Amino acid sequence: MMSWMHKKATNNNWATEEINFDHGNRKKTKVKLIFVATLLSSFLFIINAKAQRIKATAKLDSTNILIGDQVKFFLEIDHPKNVDIQFPLVPDTILSKIEVLERTPADSSETDNDNVLKQIQAYTITCFDSGSYRIPPFWFKINLNGQIDSIPSNGVTLNVYSMAIDTTRGPTDIKMPYDAPLTLKEVTPYILGVMLLGAIIFLLLYSIKRKKANKPLFTIPKKPKEPAHVVALRELDRIKNEKLWQKDKVKTYYSDVTDTLRRYIEERFNIPAMEQTSDETLESFKNSNNLLNEKLLGSISRLLKLADLVKFAKYNPLPDDHSLSLTDAYLFVNETKPAEVIKPEETTIKTIEKNDGEVSDKESKDA
Structure with missing residues (x-):
């Protein structure tokens, strides 16, 4: 009886061991399948990424600096336009020695291949401890046709040197700071x-x-005063065009003519004609030698006396007297206005033009 029970127990142990062995084999097989699938997926992703020309690069604009100098660190990636890229998050301190002072947003640019886009992000870094530092690769996250994965950049080395100290010279005095030159x-x-x-x-x-x-x-500034004869001739032109004597305004006509002449006499000869009677004005001309000749004195005397008769004696002159009075006024102004001073340059130009005209006439006659 005991022998039979011992055999049964032994058989049960063998069955349990076989069951445990089969279960362990199945678990190992499952792990192997998952590992193979993961490798195959990664391998296919790498092949696809290479086919899509995805390349991540890290570089420095200078690999050798002095303590405290600043240097640019660039992260670049070339990828197809249909691939979404997420730049790595660079910490403020790399390797606990290298400090990131400034970072710029990612900048995109076209490449020679129209389907490939280049993105660059720049960082300003510095280091205050001498030594050689290997900056590790940074991983970019990419979304390739809905498949999320990462691709690393290369690592770069930054060499930081300290200032060389000449120990042979011994202690020296502290130099004062140099004064910077003033700028504009x-x-x-x-x-x-x-x-x-x-x-x-x-x-x-x-x-x-x-x-x-x-x-x-x-x-x-005051406007330059016009010459007296210019003002007088302009007023006489106005009176001539109005023709007041034809509108039964004979008295007004003669008053305008004589007032124009009196203002002209005041400006031209410094005789207060506006405040004098006609006889006093004529007497002033007579007492001043060589101001007027007999002809002009006679014409101005005739005009002033006729105007006094019209204004004060209600005399009605003949129609011809109106035109004659205006003619005498024009003659008096034109004959007594200052002579125009011709500048030497104008005289030379006129002489040259005259000579050229004479030469042209002579050539025409000879022809």
């Missing part, structure tokens, strides 16, 4: 300030001086 940008505010202060002082003194002289601070 620095002195411009002072120059403008001095100019503004000077302008304020000048304006203050000028205003005090003008105030003491009872003059306004600013005056508008």
Whole structure:
């Protein structure tokens, strides 16, 4: 009986061992299948990434710097336009020695291949400990046709050197800082300030001086005064065009003519004709030698006396007297106006034009 029970127990142990062995084999097979699938997936992804030309690169603009110098660190990736890229998150401190001072947003640019896009992100880094530092690769996350994976950049080495110290010279005095030369940008505010202060002082003194002289601070330049004969001839033209004697305004007509002549006489000869009677004005001309010849004196005398008869004696002159009076007024102004001064240049030009005209006429005759 005991022998039979021993055999049964032995058989049960063998069965349990076989069951445990089969279960272990199945578990190992499952792990192997998962591992193979993962390798196959990664292998296919790598092949697909290479076919899509995805390349990540890390580089420095200088691999050798002095302590405290700054250097640019670039992360670049070339990828097809239909692939989404996520740049790695670079910490503020790399390898606990290298400090990231500044980072710029990723910049995109076209490549020779129209389907490939280049993206670059720049970092300004520095280091205050000498030594050689191997910056590790950074991993870019990529989305390739819905499949998420990562691709690494290469690693780069940064060599940081300290300043060489000459120990043979011994202690030396501390040198004072050099004064930087002044630039125009620095002195411009002072120059403008001095100019503004000077302008304020000048304006203050000028205003005090003008105030003491009872003059306004600013005056508008007066328009140059027109010559007396120009004004007189313009007024006579106006009177001629109005023809007041044809509108039964004979008195007004003669008043306008004589007033024009009297203002002209005041400006031209400094005779107060507007305040004098006709006889007093004529007497002033007679007492001044060589101002008027007999002809002009006779014409102005005839005009003034006729105008007095019309204005004060209600005399009605003949129609021809109206035209004759206006003619006498024009003659008096034109004969007594100042002679025009011809500049030497104008005289030379006129002489040359005259000579050229004579030469042309002579050539025409010879032809």
